Amino acid sequence: MTGAWSRIATKAREAVQRLRSRLSAIGARAPIMLAAVLVGAGIAFWGAFNTAMEATNTLPFCISCHEMKSTVYEEYRQSVHHTNPSGVQAVCSDCHVPKDWTAKLVRKIQASQEVFHWLAGSISTPEKFEAKRLALATRVWNTMKANNSQECRNCHNFSAMDTAGQGGFAGRMHAQAAREGKTCIDCHKGISHKLPASLSRPPTQSRPSFDAELAEEINMTCAPCHGRQGQGTADGVYPRIAGLDPDYLTRQLQHFKAKTRINIAMLPYATERELPQHDVDTIVAYLASIDLPRKLDAADETKGFDALSRLNASKAVINVPLYAGDVARGRRLYAKECASCHGRDGYGDRVRTTPQLAGQHSAYLKRQIMEFRAGTRVHDDPDDARIFKAYGETDIDDMLAYVSTLDD
Numbered sequence: 433m434t435g436a437w438s439r440i441a442t443k444a445r446e447a448v449q450r451l452r453s454r455l456s457a458i459g460a461r462a463p464i465m466l467a468a469v470l471v472g473a474g475i476a477f478w479g480a481f482n483t484a485m486e487a488t489n490t491l492p493f494c495i496s497c498h499e500m501k502s503t504v505y506e507e508y509r510q511s512v513h514h515t516n517p518s519g520v521q522a523v524c525s526d527c528h529v530p531k532d533w534t535a536k537l538v539r540k541i542q543a544s545q546e547v548f549h550w551l552a553g554s555i556s557t558p559e560k561f562e563a564k565r566l567a568l569a570t571r572v573w574n575t576m577k578a579n580n581s582q583e584c585r586n587c588h589n590f591s592a593m594d595t596a597g598q599g600g601f602a603g604r605m606h607a608q609a610a611r612e613g614k615t616c617i618d619c620h621k622g623i624s625h626k627l628p629a630s631l632s633r634p635p636t637q638s639r640p641s642f643d644a645e646l647a648e649e650i651n652m653t654c655a656p657c658h659g660r661q662g663q664g665t666a667d668g669v670y671p672r673i674a675g676l677d678p679d680y681l682t683r684q685l686q687h688f689k690a691k692t693r694i695n696i697a698m699l700p701y702a703t704e705r706e707l708p709q710h711d712v713d714t715i716v717a718y719l720a721s722i723d724l725p726r727k728l729d730a731a732d733e734t735k736g737f738d739a740l741s742r743l744n745a746s747k748a749v750i751n752v753p754l755y756a757g758d759v760a761r762g763r764r765l766y767a768k769e770c771a772s773c774h775g776r777d778g779y780g781d782r783v784r785t786t787p788q789l790a791g792q793h794s795a796y797l798k799r800q801i802m803e804f805r806a807g808t809r810v811h812d813d814p815d816d817a818r819i820f821k822a823y824g825e826t827d828i829d830d831m832l833a834y835v836s837t838l839d840d
Contacts, residue, residue: 485536485537485540488543489524490523490525491523491524494524494525495524499550499555499556499561507624507626508524508624510776511623511624511625511776512623512624512767513527513624522587526583526586526587527583527584527624528572529583530579530582530583565626565628565629566628566630569621569625569627569628573617576616576617577615577617580615581615581616584620585616588616590606590609593610595607598768599772600769600819601773601816602768602772604813604815604816605619608813619772619784620772621783622775622781627781627783630782631781631782641717642714642717642721643714644718646711646714647714647715647718648718650707650714650715650718651718651719654715657669658671658673659748660744660747661722661724662674662675662724663724663749664792664796666753667793668793668794668795668797668798668799670697671793671796672724672750672796673719674719674722674723674724675719675722675723675724676719676720676787676788677782677785677788678716678717678719679782679785680780680785680786680787681720682713682716683785685702685707685712685716686712688702689704692810693809725750726750726751726839727749727751728745729745750839751839752791752792752793752794752839753794753836754833754836755829755832755835756829756833757829757832757833757834758826759830759833762829762830762833762834762835763834765830765831766834766835769831770831773786774787774788774789777790778790778791778838778839789838790835790838790839791838791839794832794835794836797832797835798832801820801828804816804817804820805820805821805823
């Protein structure tokens with residue numbers, strides 16, 4: 433028995449020794465195992481975090497709230513970033529979220545403020561959104577100005593641009609912008625979304641006050657040609673001047689006075705004696721305040737029919753007749769050649785004092801194109817005459833056919 437117990441004791445000691453060795457080995461590997469667990473947990477967390485962050489960059493996420501889907505998304509769908517000949521689509525995050533991971537994380541943190549305003553209902557109705565549109569847009573523009581339009585340059589690069597393959601004016605302006613060190617947002621505000629009303633059409637509430645009696649007196653000089661309501665003439669001799677951007681009207685009167693734009697009919701009146709600056713300010717404010725009707729209201733039969741009053745009222749209506757041409761082709765040409773400055777809706781750009789084309793008489797627009805072509809009137813740049821000469825007669829007519837639809 434002694435031998436048996438001795439063998440059992442020996443085996444027990446060996447078992448204990450093996451257990452101690454295993455525990456010692458495990459103890460030695462514990463830091464490695466802990467590190468492996470932490471690394472695994474870190475990878476899992478990073479993957480989940482990054483996946484969640486990227487999910488917030490998708491178009492479905494961006495338009496998941498009705499505020500975005502019913503406003504800016506509908507505007508974006510009409511833009512070249514949504515639908516274009518190349519089929520390359522830029523979604524919200526391509527323009528509003530940096531590609532660099534650190535900058536992207538900062539942008540997501542900033543977005544928490546937007547989540548707060550969403551919860552608070554700050555832009556829960558179209559009216560609330562429009563009231564804040566200028567502030568919201570200005571914030572984005574300032575950011576893009578500060579970072580040299582980095583989000584634009586993720587896809588667009590001056591050095592890679594084939595300006596000869598662009599629209600005539602776009603090619604000329606891009607080449608000029610590259611030379612002058614301009615950034616994309618300097619010219620491309622409103623490219624995917626509507627401009628705030630105060631930067632597109634003059635807001636009624638911010639129109640300057642003016643001496644109405646003096647304005648009426650000055651307008652008596654303008655009315656024989658441009659009409660009592662500034663509606664112009666459909667034959668293209670005199671343009672509609674009512675409701676136009678006041679800065680644009682002022683600039684044209686200054687050109688007439690300085691003889692940098694020659695117009696025989698304006699020569700007797702566009703002088704410092706006949707039209708001093710105070711009068712310019714008055715008549716411009718008056719004309720800009722006129723909101724021309726687009727259709728003739730039904731006659732009030734209770735007051736009897738006054739043929740003369742009815743005739744005068746009809747003269748003030750601006751409803752540009754459809755111009756003969758291919759509207760669909762004109763739309764494509766307009767988008768390529770004109771929309772970046774005159775706006776997709778044809779109502780111009782107040783920031784750059786670009787005039788509206790919508791609601792202007794087609795014959796007058798064609799006459800101006802012919803003058804730009806001939807160099808008798810200078811467009812933005814003297815070299816633009818070459819661009820206008822490159823348009824065929826059919827090109828011009830088709831673009832005018834499309835523009836004639838924009839006041840509808």
